[in-house]
Amino acid sequence: MTKLSLRDALNRAHHQIMSADDTVVVIGEDILGGSGVDGGQELGGVFGVTAGLAARFGEARVIDTPISETAFVGMATGAAMTGLKPIVEVMFCDFMGVCFDQIMNQAAKARFLSDGRFDLPLTIRTTMGAGDGSAAMHSQSIYGLLATVPGLVVACPSTPADAAGILKAAVAAKGPVVLMEHKGLYGEMGVVDEALPPVPLGKGRVVREGADVTIVAVSAFVNRAVEAADLLNAEGIEAEVIDPRTIKPLDLPLILESVKKTGRLLVAAEDAAFGGFADAVISAVSRAAFSDLRAAPAAITPPDAPVPYGRKAEAVWLPGTDEIVAAASALATA
Amino acid sequence: MTKLSLRDALNRAHHQIMSADDTVVVIGEDILGGSGVDGGQELGGVFGVTAGLAARFGEARVIDTPISETAFVGMATGAAMTGLKPIVEVMFCDFMGVCFDQIMNQAAKARFLSDGRFDLPLTIRTTMGAGDGSAAMHSQSIYGLLATVPGLVVACPSTPADAAGILKAAVAAKGPVVLMEHKGLYGEMGVVDEALPPVPLGKGRVVREGADVTIVAVSAFVNRAVEAADLLNAEGIEAEVIDPRTIKPLDLPLILESVKKTGRLLVAAEDAAFGGFADAVISAVSRAAFSDLRAAPAAITPPDAPVPYGRKAEAVWLPGTDEIVAAASALATA
Amino acid sequence: MSAETLTWLAEKAWFIRAFEGAIARAADAGEVPGLVHLSNGAELLELAVAHALKPGLDQVTGSHRSHGIALSLGVDPYGLACEILGREGGLSSGLGGTQHLIAPESGLLGSNGIVGGQVPLALGAALSAKTLGTGGIAVAYFGDGAANQGAVLESLNLASALKLPVLFVCENNGLGQSTASSYAAGGVSLLGRARSFGLAADHVDGTDVVEAIKVADRLASWVRSAGSPAFLEASVPRLSGHYHGDAETYRGNGAGPTDPFDRLPKLLADRDVPEGLVAEMKARAEAEAERVVAKATQAADVSDKALQRYLKEAGA
Amino acid sequence: MSAETLTWLAEKAWFIRAFEGAIARAADAGEVPGLVHLSNGAELLELAVAHALKPGLDQVTGSHRSHGIALSLGVDPYGLACEILGREGGLSSGLGGTQHLIAPESGLLGSNGIVGGQVPLALGAALSAKTLGTGGIAVAYFGDGAANQGAVLESLNLASALKLPVLFVCENNGLGQSTASSYAAGGVSLLGRARSFGLAADHVDGTDVVEAIKVADRLASWVRSAGSPAFLEASVPRLSGHYHGDAETYRGNGAGPTDPFDRLPKLLADRDVPEGLVAEMKARAEAEAERVVAKATQAADVSDKALQRYLKEAGA
């Protein structure tokens, strides 16, 4: 066991994956960095996740691209149909708009349209998340939107071990997986098994047990939910925190089991206020376990507005620990 | 009053809107038709909705485009910032993937980013819907996905009068409106006031009253829900059918009022099984009116799979009246 | 071109034409779930390209109009017909349909409902060939209308920047649905576009099968040996409507395009083939196409079972 | 170029440079919410383009790197600084920030966080000008990296097909983030691309202010009078990192780009301007920029109130 940041765990997982399988290639903008520039050093991605890969595995397998997301995400998709296992990076999920056809219609539907005749071992890595003043086009968290698309697996890990393990599972998967990394979590430290074992897609994790209220929290919200659980403890409320890890397929059984015990559901997610992940979970639980619910389920999400730039506005926009505590304690006493 | 098909109502509304306001322009592929071809006749759009506009208002205001959705949806957005009121057509909503950035980041966020300094009177018309063998890339209904995007108004009318009226309201609105027309409804006949009065965005409609179960049905599902209500009547169940008309902003008060009476909620929508409109409504109602619910809410949606081509598969994929009847009657007796 | 090649090509060409005719009749009879976009007019060009490819090595992606491309590559006509009719035995058991034809075993990686959507995918096949050192190349077909789509334009550049072995084949039939290419495409020529991205590019009259074979072979060989992309613009007529059933009222009443097949009999006669071969080939094509499509019409619709399989695997 | 024009331009140029310096210092002091992309090196070219435009008629869209463009157009520096700092008095009360600068009243329709996203929007301004007959034109700025993005390529074609009065200005600084344009852009030149879509196109050394004024004026006039699009490729250096704080380790240790401002003093001297003018202008620029940014730093952050306003109107 060793302690690593989420960034370093992902980087190490890349190294392990690429050394174990020659058909894995990494594709994206500035992931090698400095292509075509004389001298200089490997950049390894704007967040350092792909650092050292080009030096070790060569430029044939670590491919810098023009700023042409449609062409290179599509290229990665086609490569996944023909013998490679590409890990393609879309620098920020906000940029998926420019290549959304290749994600929604090409990558997501290919296995269906082939009647399962080919696998599509495609991993799309991207970043997300507000909180760093990156404003409306570099801060979105569109996992709910992506999860509406049939054929996509969408994962949002919150710990270094999960991030690395999900990357491994994604590369080994039969269909396309979108791996969404919260920018605010790259520095997050965590203990990992050196082998960075795969984490199964579609399986959530009980982060902390509790009998009074179930908090389903995604990505950067997991830590805030745990903080909230500590504070709630002081009020005599025991919160159970669940990290679904995968957005779709959702580990609904795990959530239902918890709700059976607590009778109370709070979902904390950074994506859309309307039709986002929180709505998907609340709807699924309301439909499947209505009689287990002892109070109205609740959601903590940003409001239905683009991510603002100014610090005060962003702080208002992005809910934090306080909001979780308030909602959970209202819920527990409802 | 007169009887018109939904197609003709939309066409007539276009004529009225363009003759009343010189700043309205219509932009899209083949909406005039035959551009650059010698001789021949005006096509007026692949579904005939824009027929006769070019002959009447001239080619400067009815603009055929290359197959470049990003460029022309963006052009329409920029035109809406600078004095025009464009109605831009994306032939099928499945094609929005190729221009999704211009929708999600440019059109949707512009008013926010300008702090409300400019209006964006942009109407994006598109078609949707399965049932005609158009397969995976010409049959989707992505209204739930679009509604997750802050800044977009999304409307899905089900009658000729509503289609025409919403088009008028969209052109007069301050922000971008996506108007989604179900292909299966173009031939739908309905009585309309000749003046085709605007229909307010964000206001739903009680299509049929009933005390036992609330059915919220969208677009082509409205007729099926009414059919189902007839059949349910025979079983002694009185279904209230609500057509929200606008997906976002949602007329939640209207739905809550109904649920207060019935205690039972069924949502029938053709979009995503996970995180779609049905989940948004069920979540909103569960959160806001949990104590009014007397049974688990239910959703009728297609399964989480792309739209299949073969007739049998498409018939299985697309729920119909029977499924609504079964779900509603289970719900009413739960 | 040898007599053998020409005979092979003509036989196939007539079969493709006959196949499309049989599909059109099946559509008129209500046997086809969706709208079909027929390949009539582009057959010779597509066969010329197929002739330049290596089965088992190369992969092709096509547009919404890909029945002919599929047959040119040797995709089983019965499997193709069943897919177009949405029946058992279809390439994808009827899940995909006319616009989503997938037969990688015959070199058809896929066809596409989104204009231009198939083009980046071909780059992926080229990347695989290059990375895995298979010696294969990829071919991306698209129309003149698609040449204005971002996915296509980005792909021209990406293929050039990464030096990918891909041959772009732009079938220029002068129309994108009802809109003339002369209206929709800025600039003087699509070749100029391709060259501006650094691609080797050439034009061919796709109705001239002798030239088409030569140019397709030259460009494909060049892509294969140089490992770099090339662009082939082929003029072809669109003999039928945009889709089968299109009234084409937007087209003027001038003389329609001439059929490139009109030149085949003389070409064959010049090669000194047996008397009556043409009539024989045509008859064979008609009979075989009719047989295949009729048989497909008899096949069961099992697409619902295929859907269930998918749902089961997806856990949905 | 007259002495007046040159003096106007130099004064503005030094102010822009000083402004960016003050912003960088404010960022270092933690006063700026997000990353800033500085315009250092492109000032002269941007001023040359602004010089060719008609205030009140023309509209410009820019990329993520648009502080300099905004100032060149006459956007109020204090409103700009406040927006970059996310403060009261900012163009959008701090909702937009450094990458989303909007000041249509000064001709800046908007800048953009999505590479290339601003280019189609400029076509819209051109369409409005054309349809409403205002006599205005639109300018779409973008970088060499953006020239590989579908939105930009489609826009070149659409502007040509619809004959829109838009001037595309590609600021080629040789880099897109860390990646060289020579690597990312296929083909020999971006001019060739533009011409292949049917655009009038020219290149200018954006460090040569005399030439830049001439060429920008010529192309803008042509767009205005012909009502057709044109393309200007301008070579400019990127004097700072991709963003302020970028260590640029990917850049070799060779001589960095030279500063186009180095040539300004001699140019001014040749025009026989008063002794000491240069020093005076520089000092004025520094003082004024410092004052403006310092004042902005003192302004309150009221972005939360702006957000509430938005939410209230949206009914969210």
Ligand SMILES: Cc1ncc(C[n+]2csc(CCOP(=O)(O)OP(=O)(O)O)c2C)c(N)n1
């Ligand atoms: C992105 C997108 N836009 C529009 C369409 C509708 N559409 C289908 S085919 C077609 C015309 C294509 O023209 P071209 O590329 O020249 O091919 P052709 O039909 O002539 O073979 C159009 C507009 C689509 N399928 N996808």
Ligand SMILES: Cc1ncc(C[n+]2csc(CCOP(=O)(O)OP(=O)(O)O)c2C)c(N)n1
């Ligand atoms: C669609 C999209 N892809 C990637 C990015 C990330 N990004 C921001 S600026 C930039 C480089 C742009 O290069 P260029 O167009 O040459 O402009 P420059 O920064 O040199 O002014 C990149 C890759 C983005 N913002 N949007």
Ligand SMILES: [Mg+2]
């Ligand atoms: Mg065509």
Ligand SMILES: [Mg+2]
């Ligand atoms: Mg650059």
